[in-house]
Amino acid sequence: MDLSDRARRRIALAAWVVVLFLLLPGFVTLPVALNDSRFMQLPQGSLSLRHFEALLTDSGWHQSFLDSFTIALAAMAIACAFGTFCALGVWRLGGRIAAVVLVIAMTPMILPPVVSALAMYRVWVQLDLYDSWAGVVIAHAIIALPYVVTTVSTSLALLDARLEQAARSLGATPWRAAIDVLLPNIRGGVISGAVFAFIISWDEIVVTLFISTRAVYTLPRRMWDGIRENVDPTVAAVAVVLMAITILGVAIVMIHSRLRRARPKG
Template sequence: MLNRPASDTQITHARRLWLYAVAVLVMAFLILPTFVVIPMSFSDSRFLRFPPQGFSLRWYESYLTSPEWMQATWVSLKVAVLTTLLATPLGIAASYGLHVSRVPFSRVLTIALISPLIIPIIILGVGIFYLYVRLGVVNTIPGLVMAHTILAIPFVVVTVSSGLQQYDSNQELAARNLGASRWTAFRTITLPQIRGSIVAGGLFAFITSFDEVVIALFISGGQNTTLTRRMFTGLRDEIDPTIAAISSLLIVLSVIMLLILVLSNRQK
């Protein structure tokens, strides 16, 4: 069966083996670096080393019992949650507005909204730093949340816009005709139908903020140092497998988020 084509034009699996091989290599290249970290995190050694020697949970313990690491984790979680809560409604409002309005500049506005994805983050970081120095919000949670929101909005806009594209906006007219105000029509008819893309956008917003390090290097510090920033400086100063343990936990978190995304889309 492997070698017998069903039609003249069909390419058999055998003739496609090279393609599968390439695909496997590409996948391995993408995933393996991530998974190198996990064995290292269970290492017994005092230094980051691969392959790991011995087995212990001491680095997980070290992470969970360290006040500095815990504080940084709380800062990151707080900032990520607040960023999600801010970026998601703003992103929804922006994409909905662009979707229903027929303003001639809507394309320009879309590009402006998405530009943080294109602009090198380091440039954004420098700009934000100088602005924040003037505003006096360097090393504060609100400052971090605002900066991360700028980064997260494009993800919400992209996912929600694609959701709206598949949605028949006549339904909203129908709802209004049946007695719903614009807001009620949006809330009861449009919103439930683009929920999948909103959840996706929200998760992206969360991960964007939680994983962000470049801007955090500029504007987070002291009491409000984020987890990623502390990891980054930690990596530079001391080569400590605690970072491998944290990374492993972050990988698990990302996988969980991805699963939520897949499952919530399947329900639709």
């Protein structure tokens, strides 16, 4: 084994150590979810699935899952539409105006969540959007917008501008050139932005606490109330389910990526 192989193995080992260091605290929720107590603690005796049963039978948790999923899908669609065309506009404009627009688009990512939440609370009350589905969806879309702009702008930076020029020279309108030429070539950036937007909306809690009370009860809010009000161990069961879904999704993506690389070309 030469020196380069040893270096790669050491780097891989160090990477796995860091990954385990970051992931192991999260896996503590598994034994907590399996405890037989009404309180959130590590198992003292026998293991139990009572908290997973409570999760499966409680309609409140089911509704919160559905609310979060629906809101995340809607916010993702809005953020993708506006973020993609914002990035396209900035890419076409260039110069100082584009830089100003890009800074404004990045503002929700730069500002602390509490500041954004306070601002949205005041505006949403005036617009009669407080504690409404439309208000929560719009707020989540605004928060997710910068991530879509970032990923799409990165894809556009790697795109040859002559592709659009060629389409325009053949008679395509700016709209048609964007739909038929630009979007297919930046599909990866749009998909990445959509994934980020969905995750940001699904995980959002600070802004949701400020702009809603009981009419919109997302999963993070229910988990927050479960910890703050009665320390419900069902929250640990929810965390385990979410981690399992995440691990399954990552595994599917990795397997699909390996199968694509292994597929013979041509």
